[in-house]
Amino acid sequence: MRFGLTERLGDFPGITIKVAPLDVDPYRIIAELTQRGPSDAEWMAFMAAARRSLNSNLGRFFQSKLSPDQFGDVVFTELLRAHAVAVAAGRQRAGILGALNELDKEVALFHGQQQGAYLEGFVRRLNEKSKRYWDEEKGEWKRGVINRDLQMYASRYRGSANIAFESNSPEGSEFYWRLGIAEHCPDCLELAAESPHTQGELPVFPGDGGTKCIVNCKCWLVRGDGVKAFEPDPGVGKYVEDAPEDGFNPLEDYVGETTGEVAVTEQDDTYTLPQSPVSAAIKYRKSAVKERIQSGVAIVDQVHSDGLLPKVVAGRFVDPNGLTAEGWYFTSVQSNEYYGRTVGFLNLKPTAAFPELTVVHEIGHILEIEILGAGTIVNRLSKPHWNDVGEALVMTAQVGGLLNARNQVGDRLRQAVSDGDLAFGAQLAEWLERLDYLLMPEEIWARAYAQFVTKRSGSDILGKQLAQRMRIEFERNLPTHWEDDDFGPVYQAIVKAMIAEGWIDEETD
Numbered sequence: 001m002r003f004g005l006t007e008r009l010g011d012f013p014g015i016t017i018k019v020a021p022l023d024v025d026p027y028r029i030i031a032e033l034t035q036r037g038p039s040d041a042e043w044m045a046f047m048a049a050a051r052r053s054l055n056s057n058l059g060r061f062f063q064s065k066l067s068p069d070q071f072g073d074v075v076f077t078e079l080l081r082a083h084a085v086a087v088a089a090g091r092q093r094a095g096i097l098g099a100l101n102e103l104d105k106e107v108a109l110f111h112g113q114q115q116g117a118y119l120e121g122f123v124r125r126l127n128e129k130s131k132r133y134w135d136e137e138k139g140e141w142k143r144g145v146i147n148r149d150l151q152m153y154a155s156r157y158r159g160s161a162n163i164a165f166e167s168n169s170p171e172g173s174e175f176y177w178r179l180g181i182a183e184h185c186p187d188c189l190e191l192a193a194e195s196p197h198t199q200g201e202l203p204v205f206p207g208d209g210g211t212k213c214i215v216n217c218k219c220w221l222v223r224g225d226g227v228k229a230f231e232p233d234p235g236v237g238k239y240v241e242d243a244p245e246d247g248f249n250p251l252e253d254y255v256g257e258t259t260g261e262v263a264v265t266e267q268d269d270t271y272t273l274p275q276s277p278v279s280a281a282i283k284y285r286k287s288a289v290k291e292r293i294q295s296g297v298a299i300v301d302q303v304h305s306d307g308l309l310p311k312v313v314a315g316r317f318v319d320p321n322g323l324t325a326e327g328w329y330f331t332s333v334q335s336n337e338y339y340g341r342t343v344g345f346l347n348l349k350p351t352a353a354f355p356e357l358t359v360v361h362e363i364g365h366i367l368e369i370e371i372l373g374a375g376t377i378v379n380r381l382s383k384p385h386w387n388d389v390g391e392a393l394v395m396t397a398q399v400g401g402l403l404n405a406r407n408q409v410g411d412r413l414r415q416a417v418s419d420g421d422l423a424f425g426a427q428l429a430e431w432l433e434r435l436d437y438l439l440m441p442e443e444i445w446a447r448a449y450a451q452f453v454t455k456r457s458g459s460d461i462l463g464k465q466l467a468q469r470m471r472i473e474f475e476r477n478l479p480t481h482w483e484d485d486d487f488g489p490v491y492q493a494i495v496k497a498m499i500a501e502g503w504i505d506e507e508t509d
Contacts, residue, residue: 027081030089031100037092037381039373040231041331043161046089047233050082051154058150061126062141072123079115079153084108086157090164093229104164111160115153122149155215158230159208162221165229166202173199173223177206178436179429180218180232187211188219189429192436193414196224207232226379226394228441277301278309278363282346285315289348289355296359299459303452304503309370312344326352329365344370354465357450364449368442378441385497392493393444398482405478406435438480451481452494 026045030038038046054075061071087107088100125133126146133146166175174196179188187204188211191197204210206219206229221229278300284290293314310332330345344366352358368374376382380390393399409431416425437443454462466481473479482490498504 027085030085030092033088033092034097034099036097037095038089040375041369041373043089043230044233044331044334046082046085047154047157050078050157051151051233053078053082054150054154055147058147062143068123068126071126072119075150075153076112076116076119079119080108080112082154082157083111083160086161087111087164090161090166090229091168093161093227094165094168094223095170095227096168107164108160111156115156119153152215155207155232156209157207158232159205159210159215162205162207162229165221165223166199166205169199169223169227171199173225175199175202175224176222177202178220178222178440179433180220185212185217188213188217189413189425190417192219192429192432193410193417193425195410226441227381228375228379278304278306281306281309281312283311283313285313285317287316288350289316289352290314292352292355293346293348293359295461296356297363299356299457299462300360300363300453302459303456304498306367306371306503309366310344312346312366314346314348316350317345317347325349326354327358327362329362329369331369354469356459356461357454357465357469360453360462361446361450364446365442367449368445375441375445377445383497383500385493385500389445389448389490389493389497390441392490393448396482396486396490398479398486399439399444401479402435402439406432406439409435434478438478447480448482448487448490448494451487452491455487455491456495 026042026049029042030046057066057071057074057078060066061068066074084100084105084107087104091104092098133142134140135142166173169175175198176195177188177191177197179192191202191204191211206217206221207215209215211217218232220231223229279297282293282297284293297314312329326349328347330347332342332344335343335345346359346362346366348355348359348362365374368377372382372386377386378390378393380387382390409428413425413428413432416422416428450462451466453459454466470479470481473481495504499506
């Protein structure tokens with residue numbers, strides 16, 4: 001086989017590659033970690049770099065600078081490098097710290113051999129100019145098809161990370177298969193229904209190609225203690241029975257330039273603006289939602305500063321995934337993948353029922369993702385004072401109620417699958433998906449943050465929106481926010497954490 005295992009570990013290629021336009025090498029960031037595991041943002045940066053590396057070499061192939069065989073050699077080298085980093089990332093996330101080591105490389109060689117067989121066929125079809133890849137009438141390559149197939153190799157990296165996460169976790173750990181916000185193949189539905197899975201019992205892993213959705217899996221693993229493995233990066237498509245011939249290029253839907261103007265917030269005369277207010281990080285795009293976003297940001301400014309956030313463009317943007325959420329935040333890595341812009345995007349839907357509350361919720365995401373690391377607060381993987389916030393949150397009756405509901409729905413879904421009642425199972429799967437989303441560590445934190453800002457600011461706008469939302473949640477029998485008594489310990493923990501960060505002045509508390 002052309003792309004087989006190298007005989008000696010000493011021949012393993014180095015991990016450093018040149019990746020533009022980032023100033024640092026995302027591969028090396030993870031490979032050199034010693035005291036912690038990679039954050040979600042660092043993982044996404046690595047995946048984006050890995051995909052760009054493949055795209056760059058594909059461009060060289062299309063320009064006839066590489067023959068099919070040369071292209072295959074380069075791709076195989078990249079696969080080995082990236083799998084090694086992915087294995088290290090999974091091990092680190094599981095709690096076995098330390099930089100990239102020889103065992104990581106050895107495991108990566110195994111994963112590389114698995115993909116080598118498929119790569120062999122891929123290169124052979126390029127050499128033969130098969131109908132799948134070559135348009136005989138136009139006399140040119142079918143670039144969309146080739147690129148889509150090539151990116152499937154990169155999608156497999158997450159599978160390697162998830163396998164390493166499971167195998168390096170404490171002995172006897174249990175794992176929950178969480179469904180992503182997308183269509184699901186039958187395998188994923190069954191794996192979610194059968195959760196939790198004891199270590200060593202999972203037959204497949206999200207993104208390893210073992211489910212019917214192959215590497216397009218949108219699911220992820222959560223360990224019994226709450227530690228989450230890696231979610232899919234934006235380059236992964238949704239599950240479809242028949243994929244289109246031409247790949248989707250998100251850059252074609254780029255929504256345009258920003259105005260470049262800095263946010264102007266209205267402050268109370270008695271209030272002194274913090275030295276690094278949240279508003280200092282925001283640039284507004286001209287849109288129908290600009291004033292509502294400014295209103296929400298101004299309320300946050302009255303509560304705390306932010307510790308110097310990176311620049312964020314706020315406005316109304318087209319979601320390339322077709323989602324209809326009232327608001328969302330894309331990191332600079334995600335924005336670069338979708339829009340070709342290396343800046344964070346904060347989006348607010350014009351018809352949002354609770355606009356200011358939604359803006360504050362998204363700012364909660366921004367603070368955690370950009371400063372602390374996504375999911376680190378509730379997972380208690382952050383600084384001690386933020387871990388105290390996470391501990392307070394998981395002890396609340398509200399979170400406990402959601403967990404109980406999730407377990408009940410999971411049991412009923414498992415029974416429906418066993419009974420062959422697919423229609424009822426599909427309904428339960430939708431409920432399970434919603435509950436899994438609400439129980440994501442980053443979502444628990446963002447809801448708590450929005451409620452914290454509402455209470456501390458005393459804002460009538462936020463107060464009315466939160467009260468209305470809680471009434472609706474109560475009517476639907478799916479509360480996602482906290483009653484005052486339940487939220488008290490969380491509120492005090494957040495205050496202490498922000499004082500420790502210097503975001504709140506202890507003298508004025």
